[in-house]
Amino acid sequence: SGGDEADDVDDDPLFDQALAIVRQQGTASASMLQRRLRVGYNRAARLIERMEDEGIIGAADGIRGRPVLLAEDYGT
Known part of the structure; x- marks a missing residue:
């Protein structure tokens, strides 16, 4: 239905790239x-939500970005 940006975040081709950015920065937002x-x-928020659901990043911490919980060895 429709052409919304990556309706299903589980299949988002940018997830691996987003994960690499988050690991490099040490924080996520x-x-x-x-x-x-x-x-x-909306797409960025879905990527962040998936990372939190998978235990890669922690919950939001006020104005700071979310902490990265799994860094170098995730997905390898």
Whole structure:
């Protein structure tokens, strides 16, 4: 249905790239992914939500980005 940006985040081709950015930065936020990946807020937020669901990043911490819980060995 429709052409929304990656309706199913599980199949989002940018997930691995987003994960690499988060690991490199040591923090995660939707706004950072928007800037780095040049995507809209909704897509960036879905990527962040998936990372949290998978235990890769922690919960939001006020104005700071989310902490990265799994770094170098995830997905290898």
